[in-house]
Amino acid sequence: MGRQNSKSISNLKKYLPLWVGLALAFGVLIGSKLNFNDTTQKIFATNSKKDKLNRLIDYIDYEYVDNVNTDSIVDVTVNGILENLDPHSVYIPKSEYAHNADDMRGAFIGIGVSFYIYKDTIAVIRPITGGPAEKAGIRAGDRIIYADGKKLFGELIERDSITNYLKGANNSKVALQIYRPSEHKKIDLKLRRKQVPLISVDASYKLTDDLGYIKINRFSETTYNEFKSALDALKDQGITKLVLDLRNNPGGYISTAERVVDEFLENNKLVLITKNKSGEINKTYATRRGDFEHGKLYVLINENSASASEIVAGALQDNDKGTIIGRRSFGKGLVQREMSLGDGSAVRLTVARYYTPTGRSIQRPYDKGTDTYYKDYEKRYRNGELIHADSIKVADSLKYVTPKGKVVYGGGGIIPDVFVPKDTSMENETIQYVSRSGFMSYFIFEYLDKNRLFFEGMNFEDFRTQFDVDDKLAGEFLEYAKFDEAHIDLSNYKEELKRTIKANIAQQLYGPNEAEIILNEKDPMILKVLELEDEGHLDDN
Known part of the structure; x- marks a missing residue:
């Protein structure tokens, strides 16, 4: 035992200089990283600004007198x-990410x-055309009461x-299991969930023999393909002119807007300019693939046409293509990129500004402030x-000034x-x-x-005319709406009210295309x- 102690002491003396040297070296390394003017809190922080937020949330989690949902606090903080x-x-x-993702993807599984x-x-x-429900025989008016044995009715039912x-x-x-009121019976069905499109082209039809109409409600991943199919179908029906309706379209993907514009502009025409924080400038040009470069074009916009809608209208206006009709658009010239926050939530952060081909923002x-910004409608x-x-x-x-000398303005919408x-x-x-x-629906x-x-067996043409x-x-x-109680007099708008009711009936019986008609x-x-078209015909004669 004594020999072992003597041997241990001997080894300690042997290696002591080495351990002391390593300790001193480590101390010098740590000392070089410290700023003794700072508080202890900042010494161990990788980033004092981030650390401040983390510490505050931790204090609330562990020290605050009441139990608090700190997730909601984080949400409020991020929004702030x-x-x-x-x-x-x-x-x-x-909680909202999946719905937002489906909306921009242009499809969902269901x-x-x-x-x-x-x-x-x-x-x-109404079952969506071509979807599993329609193929299984589900009809408008059916009640879905069970799914895989789970009751889907009652006071506690929640949409989510x-x-x-x-x-x-x-x-x-x-x-x-569905209940069909018209036949007073229950029906059991088995379906396979499939990808179901969220349509972004609300309507596509002919206004006259040679004038087509397409309405786009947003610019999602599927919008260009929907638009191209509609345009090709109208061209097959003989149109040489088109009305592109972008009213109340809030925007969406820039790349989709660029592809739509490309159908109307000739090769190498400038479509869009973007500029980021570092001053990097990117320019997008039209390609050779446009299928309506020589057709006559009208674009409809209003105060709710924003973002990607304005990219389309601005690119066409600045290239002297078509006629823009309506009212000044919303006025959004900022580009966002979606970034994941790692917990299922995300942020859409502004990363660039965009400019129309003439260079206007x-x-x-x-x-x-945001409140004043979104109250601009009241100001207008x-x-x-x-x-x-x-x-x-x-x-x-x-x-x-556009290439053909037309004066256009920046500073707040098209x-x-x-x-x-x-x-x-x-x-x-x-x-x-x-x-x-x-409410009317x-x-x-x-x-x-x-x-x-x-209405059973009545086709849309009979509905429209009869x-x-x-x-x-x-x-x-x-x-039903209690307008009389609110002292709202619609006597001067009775025909418009009737037309709106008829359109809502058409929406539920036939779909959005027929409602727009x-x-x-x-x-x-x-x-x-149509007035401009008539004037054009007179000029031609």
């Missing part, structure tokens, strides 16, 4: 940071129905949980620019070549609001639920296009 950047840098929480939660039950508005049962992995099976100012309303083109304020310093005023009366705005909000669903046999909304049905809607019969911008 982004709100101080610009109005279009946004946070997408995990059974393929549009539905309402009607009286605590899933009521099918319903979606989870109807959506699923591609080719996965789901057993449904159409981004409106946002230095007075008060200024009168929604009614009079002369009320649109422009700055000579933001004047640009100003149309031909102005069409908005009907800003309260009654008309009320009709439009009620129609868009879905609920009324129509209830109406159709009682009258499906009347079915009219009478005073009785219009009056029932006014009573009904609405466009008296649409002021469509009528302006």
